[in-house]
Amino acid sequence: MCGITGAVALGAAPAVDARALDAMTATLLHRGPDSGGRYLDDRAGLGFRRLSIVGVHAGDQPIRNEDGSLVLVCNGEIFNHRELRAELEAKGHRFTTMSDVEVIVHLFEEHGPALLDRLNGQFAFALYDRRRRSLMLARDHMGILPLYYARTAGHLVFGSEIKAVLEHPAVERAVDLTGLDQVLTFPGPVSPRTVFRGVSSLKGGEYLTVEDGTVRTTTYWDLDYPQDGEEEQQSDEYWSETLRELLATSVSRRLQADVPVGYYLSGGLDSSLIAALVHRADPGAVPHSFSIAFGDSGIDESRHQRMMVDLLGPKHHETRFETADIEGELRRMVWHAETPVKETYNTCSLALSRTVRDSGTRVVLTGEGADELFGGYLGYRFDHAGNRDAHGTDLEGQLEHEARQTLWGDPGVFYERDYHAWRESKLDLYAPGLVDSFAGFDALRHPVADGAMLRGRHPLHQRSYLDFKLRLTDHLLTDHGDRMALANSVEARYPFLDIDLVRFATRIPARLKVHAGTEKYVLKQAARGLVPDPIIQREKFGFRAQGSPGLLRQNPEWVGDMLAHDRIKRQGYFNPDVTELLKKQYTEPGFEVHPHLGDDLLLVVLTFGVLLDSFGLPDHS
Numbered sequence: 001m002c003g004i005t006g007a008v009a010l011g012a013a014p015a016v017d018a019r020a021l022d023a024m025t026a027t028l029l030h031r032g033p034d035s036g037g038r039y040l041d042d043r044a045g046l047g048f049r050r051l052s053i054v055g056v057h058a059g060d061q062p063i064r065n066e067d068g069s070l071v072l073v074c075n076g077e078i079f080n081h082r083e084l085r086a087e088l089e090a091k092g093h094r095f096t097t098m099s100d101v102e103v104i105v106h107l108f109e110e111h112g113p114a115l116l117d118r119l120n121g122q123f124a125f126a127l128y129d130r131r132r133r134s135l136m137l138a139r140d141h142m143g144i145l146p147l148y149y150a151r152t153a154g155h156l157v158f159g160s161e162i163k164a165v166l167e168h169p170a171v172e173r174a175v176d177l178t179g180l181d182q183v184l185t186f187p188g189p190v191s192p193r194t195v196f197r198g199v200s201s202l203k204g205g206e207y208l209t210v211e212d213g214t215v216r217t218t219t220y221w222d223l224d225y226p227q228d229g230e231e232e233q234q235s236d237e238y239w240s241e242t243l244r245e246l247l248a249t250s251v252s253r254r255l256q257a258d259v260p261v262g263y264y265l266s267g268g269l270d271s272s273l274i275a276a277l278v279h280r281a282d283p284g285a286v287p288h289s290f291s292i293a294f295g296d297s298g299i300d301e302s303r304h305q306r307m308m309v310d311l312l313g314p315k316h317h318e319t320r321f322e323t324a325d326i327e328g329e330l331r332r333m334v335w336h337a338e339t340p341v342k343e344t345y346n347t348c349s350l351a352l353s354r355t356v357r358d359s360g361t362r363v364v365l366t367g368e369g370a371d372e373l374f375g376g377y378l379g380y381r382f383d384h385a386g387n388r389d390a391h392g393t394d395l396e397g398q399l400e401h402e403a404r405q406t407l408w409g410d411p412g413v414f415y416e417r418d419y420h421a422w423r424e425s426k427l428d429l430y431a432p433g434l435v436d437s438f439a440g441f442d443a444l445r446h447p448v449a450d451g452a453m454l455r456g457r458h459p460l461h462q463r464s465y466l467d468f469k470l471r472l473t474d475h476l477l478t479d480h481g482d483r484m485a486l487a488n489s490v491e492a493r494y495p496f497l498d499i500d501l502v503r504f505a506t507r508i509p510a511r512l513k514v515h516a517g518t519e520k521y522v523l524k525q526a527a528r529g530l531v532p533d534p535i536i537q538r539e540k541f542g543f544r545a546q547g548s549p550g551l552l553r554q555n556p557e558w559v560g561d562m563l564a565h566d567r568i569k570r571q572g573y574f575n576p577d578v579t580e581l582l583k584k585q586y587t588e589p590g591f592e593v594h595p596h597l598g599d600d601l602l603l604v605v606l607t608f609g610v611l612l613d614s615f616g617l618p619d620h621s
Helices: 018-026 081-090 100-118 162-166 177-185 236-253 269-281 302-312 323-337 345-358 370-374 378-384 395-408 419-429 459-476 478-486 499-507 521-527 548-554 557-562 565-571 576-586 601-615
Strands: 002-009 035-040 044-050 070-078 121-129 134-139 148-151 155-159 199-201 206-211 214-219 261-264 288-294 315-321 363-365 491-493
Touching: 002 018, 002 070, 002 121, 002 162, 018 035, 018 044, 018 162, 035 070, 044 070, 044 121, 070 100, 081 100, 100 121, 100 134, 100 206, 148 162, 155 162, 162 199, 177 419, 177 601, 236 269, 236 499, 236 521, 261 269, 269 302, 269 370, 269 521, 288 302, 288 345, 302 315, 315 345, 323 345, 323 478, 323 548, 323 601, 345 478, 370 459, 370 499, 370 521, 378 459, 395 419, 419 576, 459 478, 478 491, 548 557, 548 576, 548 601, 557 601, 565 576, 565 601, 576 601
Parallel strands: 261 288, 261 363, 288 315, 363 491
Antiparallel strands: 002 044, 002 155, 035 044, 070 121, 121 134, 134 206, 148 155, 148 199, 206 214
């Protein structure tokens, strides 16, 4: 895993000078502490920081093709690179490094942008064609690795993280109010939005081209479920056995590295199954495993973690994390996450990846993606039971239908909450000056999903699609996954998000994902014989930490300063009187924000304030 950045000219002016390019690249040092490189001409600049994983001694970037006409910087891993390299060498292509990503330049010579259909991996890359003076940016199918860009009057600027984009002298620093409203409405900002005005996120399964001053984005892949009632008919055993085989292959692919590879162990089904398959793939190895343990028994999963440790015998590292530790990690977490958040668990992930780094391990396998693909959240069981939200023909019902029509192109699709009612509730949190202009940045006025991929699908698959887009790609994989791992120079890999496995998962009938009230039924069947029954039989137990009520009870001075009435009023984004009421409510003895039914609004206010300070963003006037 690495960090990439750069710029290309859209007009006559040079895109970037050497000093600015170096400053942009330096912001990504944590993503690539091992080495760096750059390419610079009168039209384009590419910067690179490397975390050496494959081809450690012969894989520095930028990488070029045989005649030097193509220049590549890539963040990521190509898991089928050996097969692709053999195929390309047979066609006469010559490789100059041992890097897995070198296949990209040669595939581009053969296929152009269609090369993306040949890749199995997690990647974000920039490919510059010196002859045509054109640039291609691409993000992997699932959106595992982030890639941001900004278009200025004369430039297209990009980077693995927003901080690199902001370092370009032509990019302004300002708040995108719709992005902020998305944080309050959904799990986080939804691509292409960010909370930084003018800075966009390339979507998973999308690529961008710049040629002759024209910028275009193209979708090359999307999560595609069959129409309801048209699911493939196979035996239950076929689905569970094939799923286990594909997951085992995916795990083996993700063990490829020239550095130590370990795994996260949460105590749940997903990480436990991956752990079992890691040990089955290499029975003689003793990999490192990593887990978080809490003093609060209500959120601690260490008993189930130790069950897998005792079964498999890895070299285990347990990170103890208490409410008091949140305060020490929070500001650094926001700097890396580049967004306000509604949960504190990113701070736990930040501490956990530090333990990984300190152990000497460079790569960890983790279980994200299984809940979204196999019906692991509580909402899937509600859907299965027929508890789909319904509205009448009164005014409130009509307004809710209009909101759903705008968001995902189908008023009959229910996801998470009554959005119209929430629109009215969250208005109380905004400063009076923003309430007056709310219609101009209301997140419910902007589509966030492709309705064509939802219409006619089973309700479970509709939820899965929206979870994939709103929760997984732009939150769990981005601010929670990539950022918290790479903050400590650790690469996270996701076996459940292998492209072959995901394509197969979309074919599995909905009835096998939630079956007789049991979530992830087909995955549990696949885990039989590999994972102990007590773990298989557990209901979904979401990873979480104490919220802002616990943080406020610690009474850190800087938190009080950030939430002070005068400061909130001066910043002009949130209502200082409502913030005071929330502080009073959150500090009442025994008060906690419900992990499933409530949003930690005060944490949004707090982490947004940290974001303003960290990135020098202006007050709202």
